[in-house]
Amino acid sequence: xxxxxxxxxxxxxxxxxxxxxxxxxxxxxxxxxxxxxxxxxxxxxxxxxxxxxxxxxxxxxxxxxxxxxxxxxxxxxxxxxxxxxxxxxxxxxxxxxxxxxxxxxxxxxxxxxxxxxxxxxxxxxxxxxxxxxxxxxxxxxxxxxxxxxxxxxxxxxxxxxxxxxxxxxxxxxxxxxxxxxxxxxxxxxxxxxxxxxxxxxxxxxxxxxxxxxxxxxxxxxxxxxxxxxxxxxxxxxxxxxxxxxxxxxxxxxxxxxxxxxxxxxxxxxxxxxxxxxxxxxxxxxxxxxxxxxxxxxxxxxxxxxxxxxxxxxxxxxxxxxxxxxxxxxxxxxxxxxxxxxxxxxxxxxxxxxxxxxxxxxxxxxxxxxxxxxxxxxxxxxxxxxxxxxxxxxxxxxxxxxxxxxxxxxxxxxxxxxxxxxxxxxxxxxxxxxxxxxxxxxxxxxxxxxxx
Amino acid sequence: xxxxxxxxxxxxxxxxxxxxxxxxxxxxxxxxxxxxxxxxxxxxxxxxxxxxxxxxxxxxxxxxxxxxxxxxxxxxxxxxxxxxxxxxxxxxxxxxxxxxxxxxxxxxxxxxxxxxxxxxxxxxxxxxxxxxxxxxxxxxxxxxxxxxxxxxxxxxxxxxxxxxxxxxxxxxxxxxxxxxxxxxxxxxxxxxxxxxxxxxxxxxxxxxxxxxxxxxxxxxxxxxx
Numbered sequence: 001x002x003x004x005x006x007x008x009x010x011x012x013x014x015x016x017x018x019x020x021x022x023x024x025x026x027x028x029x030x031x032x033x034x035x036x037x038x039x040x041x042x043x044x045x046x047x048x049x050x051x052x053x054x055x056x057x058x059x060x061x062x063x064x065x066x067x068x069x070x071x072x073x074x075x076x077x078x079x080x081x082x083x084x085x086x087x088x089x090x091x092x093x094x095x096x097x098x099x100x101x102x103x104x105x106x107x108x109x110x111x112x113x114x115x116x117x118x119x120x121x122x123x124x125x126x127x128x129x130x131x132x133x134x135x136x137x138x139x140x141x142x143x144x145x146x147x148x149x150x151x152x153x154x155x156x157x158x159x160x161x162x163x164x165x166x167x168x169x170x171x172x173x174x175x176x177x178x179x180x181x182x183x184x185x186x187x188x189x190x191x192x193x194x195x196x197x198x199x200x201x202x203x204x205x206x207x208x209x210x211x212x213x214x215x216x217x218x219x220x221x222x223x224x225x226x227x228x229x230x231x232x233x234x235x236x237x238x239x240x241x242x243x244x245x246x247x248x249x250x251x252x253x254x255x256x257x258x259x260x261x262x263x264x265x266x267x268x269x270x271x272x273x274x275x276x277x278x279x280x281x282x283x284x285x286x287x288x289x290x291x292x293x294x295x296x297x298x299x300x301x302x303x304x305x306x307x308x309x310x311x312x313x314x315x316x317x318x319x320x321x322x323x324x325x326x327x328x329x330x331x332x333x334x335x336x337x338x339x340x341x342x343x344x345x346x347x348x349x350x351x352x353x354x355x356x357x358x359x360x361x362x363x364x365x366x367x368x369x370x371x372x373x374x375x376x377x378x379x380x381x382x383x384x385x386x387x388x389x390x391x392x393x394x395x396x397x398x399x400x401x402x403x404x405x406x407x408x409x410x411x412x413x414x415x416x417x418x419x420x421x422x423x424x425x426x427x428x429x430x431x432x433x434x435x436x437x438x439x440x441x442x443x444x445x446x447x448x449x450x451x
Numbered sequence: 452x453x454x455x456x457x458x459x460x461x462x463x464x465x466x467x468x469x470x471x472x473x474x475x476x477x478x479x480x481x482x483x484x485x486x487x488x489x490x491x492x493x494x495x496x497x498x499x500x501x502x503x504x505x506x507x508x509x510x511x512x513x514x515x516x517x518x519x520x521x522x523x524x525x526x527x528x529x530x531x532x533x534x535x536x537x538x539x540x541x542x543x544x545x546x547x548x549x550x551x552x553x554x555x556x557x558x559x560x561x562x563x564x565x566x567x568x569x570x571x572x573x574x575x576x577x578x579x580x581x582x583x584x585x586x587x588x589x590x591x592x593x594x595x596x597x598x599x600x601x602x603x604x605x606x607x608x609x610x611x612x613x614x615x616x617x618x619x620x621x622x623x624x625x626x627x628x629x630x631x632x633x634x635x636x637x638x639x640x641x642x643x644x645x646x647x648x649x650x651x652x653x654x655x656x657x658x659x660x661x662x663x664x665x666x667x668x669x670x671x672x673x674x675x676x
Contacts (some may be wrong), residue, residue: 058493290584300584308590311548311664315513329655
């Protein structure tokens, strides 16, 4: 079977799994998350109230949430009525496409077999199926990112003007779904500038990089113009400060608080193995499920800081700027502590905190990817495409760790982790099936013809 | 297949230069967009049920620097059923925070007795608030210190405010209130000292609802005195 046919099989299997999961799990809105806000914004859009988080007149405009996902949901509501199932059906299909794109990126990095394993690993992951059946931005955001990465890798390879432009457009669209994608623009531009193919000619490089800038800028410009006219500032979102204030005040905590954070970090990074050795129940300090050291570390402290500063910032001329000022005050006052605590934030970003089968899969994937990346780097087996992918993922991690982290934020970047994690699996599978010539012929040639 | 063999890209200089110029023009237009400030929302109508819309509107008015009208809506809200307050709507401390806000605004408008009464109500409600994962002993301690500071300011007790300002972990608000009381008592040096300390500690350690107005007032006083 050829690589292309296997991609079709991958799409069908991922979509079938997604539909089955959707059928078995009827919940669509996630309590305590953004689901209800997206539903409200989509309803406001189709009712002609604009992008608003208000449920009554005068439907004040918002820049708290980006427009991409509400616009997508609103379009589906308009076509099929306000039915979340229609959104979930589309998200299942998009997950199938994202799995295929993951396979293509994986194949570009490590060959066809590793690519297919990565695509299946990502697409059939229970975490992916969960996000597909919820009204959340994860699926379209992950798809736009992985498509952008696939096109960027192709641009890096062939220097096509169209691909440079499309890379910018893709990242712009991803930014309109989640503003955090805008932080990937500088590393993508720099890495493509350094490692990309540009053809001959003096101005080729600058022309292509300028097209990337233009593609990105033209897509996000209308949103910036709207915010400049409505709120007096050309911002992508009003969530920067609110994110920083949940993380930065921790820098002021005394040294005596660090041991508990270290314990929680080690426990989470080794979860669920740690659950076997030292059950999470032993961290419980109160009757409610949230009364637990792991919850304190992962969620409770962030909420405490937000609530502490909310009264003061709600009356500021710009609430988000007020939160940002508070956060930056802590960064300036306690720079070393802020830096040191980035290690805790990294753990919060990378690893699932609560013990479950899903945590086993997620955390194993992350560890396997990290170890594989380190081994390949040690053996000097990483080339320009790997540098591009690692650079972009690293930029996201730095951006996230500096501002605000939740393990949920990592999932859209899971395709790249699965690509690296698939390498040792592909090596084992490759050895097992290498005696079958028909299989070898189809699978062991990378799509680009190189190994 | 997605991956094409390496090929030499075609050059269409003028078209691409035009596209680039257009894109950069749009970006420049964005950057040059004039600032605008959102209008204040309309007030809740008399028939709007519940305390929360009035509280939220009062907060909006405080944001626009209108203490007197904010007080009007807070007083109106204070006569309504406190039990209807949601703990999920951005007011985690619920009724205790509501009465702290009332105390602040009454104090700012010179209603010292009313401020002390509101502090007392807030303190009682805070005591009935259970400790939980997201409102721990440190939060309770801080909240109580702010109430103590509001009460001391209403009594004109600068010594108590100075002590509260020196407690640890830091809270800047007692320093402001010490400066504010000193200003009322025409003690310029003490007022300047209080305001200076306050401005040195905010925004990291400023928690009261009127923080923005307090910062503006402290900075203005220091600039003119």
